[in-house]
Amino acid sequence: xxxxxxxxxxxxxxxxxxxxxxxxxxxxxxxALGISFTDMNLMGLANWSQVNFTGFENYLALIKxxxxxxxxxxxxxxxxxxxxxxxxxxxLIALFLNFVSNWLSTTFRIIYYMPSxxxxxxxxxxxxxxxxxxxxxxxxLLSLLHMDAVxxxxxxxxAKISLIILAVWKSNGVSMLIFLAALQSIPNxxxxxxxxDGANRWQKLRYITxxxxxxxxxxxxxxxxxxxxxxxxxxxxxxxxxxxNGTNSMxxxxxxxxxxxxxxxxxxxxxxxxxxxxxxxxxxxxxxRKSD
Amino acid sequence: xxxxxxxxxxxxxxxxxxxxxxxxxPFIWMILSSFKNEREVLSxxxxxIPKNPTIHHYFELFQNLNFDxxxxxxxxxVVFSMFGLLLNxxxxxxxxxxxxxxxxxxxxxxxxxxxxxxxxxxxxxxLILNKMGLTNTMAGIILPGLIAAFNIFLIRQFMETIPDDxxxxxxxxxxxxFYIFFKLILPLSKPVLAVQVILTFIASxxxxxxxxxxxxxxSLYTLSxxxxxxxxxxVTNYGLQMAGATFMVxxxxxxxxxxxxxxxxxxxxxxxx
Numbered sequence: 001x002x003x004x005x006x007x008x009x010x011x012x013x014x015x016x017x018x019x020x021x022x023x024x025x026x027x028x029x030x031x032a033l034g035i036s037f038t039d040m041n042l043m044g045l046a047n048w049s050q051v052n053f054t055g056f057e058n059y060l061a062l063i064k065x066x067x068x069x070x071x072x073x074x075x076x077x078x079x080x081x082x083x084x085x086x087x088x089x090x091x092l093i094a095l096f097l098n099f100v101s102n103w104l105s106t107t108f109r110i111i112y113y114m115p116s117x118x119x120x121x122x123x124x125x126x127x128x129x130x131x132x133x134x135x136x137x138x139x140x141l142l143s144l145l146h147m148d149a150v151x152x153x154x155x156x157x158x159a160k161i162s163l164i165i166l167a168v169w170k171s172n173g174v175s176m177l178i179f180l181a182a183l184q185s186i187p188n189x190x191x192x193x194x195x196x197d198g199a200n201r202w203q204k205l206r207y208i209t210x211x212x213x214x215x216x217x218x219x220x221x222x223x224x225x226x227x228x229x230x231x232x233x234x235x236x237x238x239x240x241x242x243x244x245n246g247t248n249s250m251x252x253x254x255x256x257x258x259x260x261x262x263x264x265x266x267x268x269x270x271x272x273x274x275x276x277x278x279x280x281x282x283x284x285x286x287x288x289r290k291s292d
Numbered sequence: 293x294x295x296x297x298x299x300x301x302x303x304x305x306x307x308x309x310x311x312x313x314x315x316x317x318p319f320i321w322m323i324l325s326s327f328k329n330e331r332e333v334l335s336x337x338x339x340x341i342p343k344n345p346t347i348h349h350y351f352e353l354f355q356n357l358n359f360d361x362x363x364x365x366x367x368x369x370v371v372f373s374m375f376g377l378l379l380n381x382x383x384x385x386x387x388x389x390x391x392x393x394x395x396x397x398x399x400x401x402x403x404x405x406x407x408x409x410x411x412x413x414x415x416x417x418x419l420i421l422n423k424m425g426l427t428n429t430m431a432g433i434i435l436p437g438l439i440a441a442f443n444i445f446l447i448r449q450f451m452e453t454i455p456d457d458x459x460x461x462x463x464x465x466x467x468x469x470f471y472i473f474f475k476l477i478l479p480l481s482k483p484v485l486a487v488q489v490i491l492t493f494i495a496s497x498x499x500x501x502x503x504x505x506x507x508x509x510x511s512l513y514t515l516s517x518x519x520x521x522x523x524x525x526x527v528t529n530y531g532l533q534m535a536g537a538t539f540m541v542x543x544x545x546x547x548x549x550x551x552x553x554x555x556x557x558x559x560x561x562x563x564x565x
Contacts, residue, residue, distance in 0.1 A: 029412060
């Protein structure tokens with residue numbers, strides 16, 4: 001009896017969590033794969049006999065779907081502009097924070113971290129107001145400099161940039177903390193040794209700081225890249241993919257197909273294409289890291 | 293790398309100050325605008341400090357816009373997310389301190405779930421909850437978010453640093469497994485749990501997308517969903533919108549400023565260096 005109970009103990013501890021993960025994380029993957037080969041929609045939800053197996057039809061339709069292709073293009077645009085901006089800006093903030101005295105560093109760390117913990121809807125509400133063409137603060141500030149009003153969210157191209165600015169503002173906090181932890185773990189003796197060798201500041205940055213932070217940089221880059229490939233909440237709450245589909249992303253496309261048009265099969269197929277992009281990008285990064 | 297030159301140090305402080313001002317500008321604008329009346333909030337040129345400060349918008353949120361209901365729903369989600377955190381902690385302890393068959397495989401499965409994009413699980417999770425009859429219920433909103441693999445992973449890392457002898461000694465004294473967990477392990481885990489509690493609180497307070505998908509009934513909306521609704525309805529009443537946003541953001545900021553020390557320590561502890 002005692003033996004049995006001691007064998008059961010670990011299962012009692014991990015059981016509830018593992019069970020919930022199986023039901024709400026693992027099982028959904030298989031269901032998503034399954035329904036991506038069907039024409040499941042709202043009618044199928046009520047009556048499963050309405051669901052037909054359609055093979056690769058969804059996938060074939062997707063690669064011909066203009067709005068999906070546009071969403072892929074937009075997503076790449078977000079990744080190519082957003083990832084370097086987010087990584088470099090959080091790196092610079094961390095570097096600067098590391099230079100100033102302790103209490104200044106703590107104060108600014110709080111300020112720069114604040115956007116990361118802020119609710120996305122509240123952000124949408126506030127930034128929507130800032131970006132407003134007529135009443136917004138940003139265009140007013142530009143008018144003080146005698147510059148023309150910018151259609152922040154009304155032009156397909158500028159709206160993409162506006163969303164990137166907002167997302168970088170929001171995402172800097174976490175990456176900054178990771179960089180800061182890495183910076184603080186570099187032993188000061190290395191810099192002292194470099195001083196004796198007469199290294200200048202740039203050389204110290206180039207040969208000590210940046211190499212010592214390679215793991216943090218790798219970690220931040222991978223997570224940032226994965227995050228931007230799934231860029232979703234900002235276009236959802238700010239523009240709903242508009243204007244003219246100009247800010248739509250792959251993740252938002254999946255949401256729109258799944259929950260606004262109730263095309264579950266079609267949306268699930270799109271989600272597997274996104275999944276493939278995420279896995280490919282992650283594997284490439286790990287390959288590059290190994291070859292380093 | 294230290295700066296020895298005072299002049300350079302003040303330039304860097306200046307750059308940080310300007311950057312900090314830009315970063316906090318939306319917050320300042322939000323708070324100040326929430327106290328302006330409907331006319332002033334749209335006035336051109338905009339005023340910075342409200343001329344006739346009013347807290348009318350805050351009353352409006354609760355008297356006419358059901359923000360009391362949304363607040364209670366949000367708090368319910370927060371409470372249950374803490375129960376989820378307990379389950380995560382139990383799992384982290386189980387993986388960190390026990391040897392059992394299939395442990396590596398199960399832990400591998402837990403880690404795998406971290407790689408799944410949220411959007412892939414979104415549609416099927418909805419279908420599962422629909423089959424269970426849990427759409428448009430509080431349970432449906434809460435259940436999928438209870439467990440987070442990343443939390444289990446972090447907690448396990450911490451658990452592995454607790455000496456085995458300590459647990460063995462308690463067992464020899466005749467303590468039951470759950471007594472050990474609650475009376476010995478949890479108090480020892482305070483540093484890692486402090487971070488988890490704050491991050492879990494922030495995440496559940498901000499929960500938006502899943503309640504939006506699952507809840508059709510306005511009585512189940514969270515603050516974020518209510519605020520999104522407000523944004524759709526009141527296109528021009530920015531004062532009211534800013535009051536709603538301020539109400540969502542300020543509690544989080546206060547809690548964060550009090551406890552931010554632990555979050556930073558938590559990042560340092562997680563060993564990402």
